[in-house]
Amino acid sequence: MREIRLTLPRGSAEAVFDLARAAGIAEASVHEVRVLGRETTAEEMTLKSSAPKIRTFLRELLRSPLFDRRTVRFSAHEVLALVNEESARRVTVPAGVPLTDVHHDLWRYCHITASFVARTWVSAALLAYAMLKSDTLLAVGALIFTPFSPLVLSTALGVAGRRTELTRQALRVLAVAFVLTVSSAAITGALVGGPMLAEDFGGPTRNFVASALIGVMAALADSDEVGRRQLLGLAMAYPFVRLIVWLGLTLALGVPDDGERLHDLLLLAGNAVVMTAAAATTYRVIGHDGELAGLPR
CATH class of the missing domain: 1.20.1080 (Glycerol uptake facilitator protein)
Structure with a gap:
């Protein structure tokens, strides 16, 4: 299971979430943040799902024109338990760790x-x-x-x-x-x-x-x-x-x-x-x- 935290340019969260939805990820949380050192505001998105779905999302994100290393950043975190509407059997599928x-x-x-x-x-x-x-x-x-x-x-x-x-x-x-x-x-x-x-x-x-x-x-x-x-x-x-x-x-x-x-x-x-x-x-x-x-x- 994986958690992905993305820092995105303002107004791009919806488009990025479309990629997540296509990968089977049902929801994400988004909030506005102030980026110190750049003196700008951005959107921070958090996604949590099974390893295969996160891997599919990241693969599509990295190939998408939405991804620009100068403005888009993300970090990956391992999740030990994820309790939501999905069954434990589906959310704990271990295969498919993102190659990143x-x-x-x-x-x-x-x-x-x-x-x-x-x-x-x-x-x-x-x-x-x-x-x-x-x-x-x-x-x-x-x-x-x-x-x-x-x-x-x-x-x-x-x-x-x-x-x-x-x-x-x-x-x-x-x-x-x-x-x-x-x-x-x-x-x-x-x-x-x-x-x-x-x-x-x-x-x-x-x-x-x-x-x-x-x-x-x-x-x-x-x-x-x-x-x-x-x-x-x-x-x-x-x-x-x-x-x-x-x-x-x-x-x-x-x-x-x-x-x-x-x-x-x-x-x-x-x-x-x-x-x-x-x-x-x-x-x-x-x-x-x-x-x-x-x-x-």
Whole structure:
């Protein structure tokens, strides 16, 4: 369920509400506001409805000549309960989160902050230690906090929507996360010491099929209010974050006798490319009706 708050030029609320009505939204509240900083008056409209109806409305609004980024603004808010004349069964349909929500949510993960650096470094150190000690429980906990899953999805959405700035920023942050993870794993390996245990990452076929399926599921979950994103984030991280940490450990402790660093690098690159392509394709299918084209830049 979603609430949309729009700031509109005076006299345009009725025309905008026609788009909402066509999307199945029965009512809206409107009141006049004074916009500080612009020294003008405007109309503020509030709409509340199920996610699919809000998504349909926003798609039509962004494609409409009524929408001008200089004069029309809107914000999206999640609603936990919405009691009106509609049945709970209809108003709680979770599928169809607007791609504008997905776009802005993914952008939040594409900034390098002190928290980002700390989470990346510590999660990589914990995962490296867990791999050295064969501690599965600790490895799962460490994977939850790795930053790679939303960055892969950000790259995929940028490619699907032809949003070059998002794609470039996501790739920059991915590169930083890669360097932080490899260096953290290498230092952990040097401090903890060996021996390096053999790791079976599987063959290309198994990895790439799993990466494709996970990429599709993750993109679908990103557009669904009940997609269990945390668990899918863990699933996304598993195919390639362990490989990045493994490479860092080999820098400090060397490659085991039966290990192949080049093979692992190719497997890592393949997993990342396949997962990104699968997620991007899924976003293209979800936004095939023009919604991707309306995403803000």
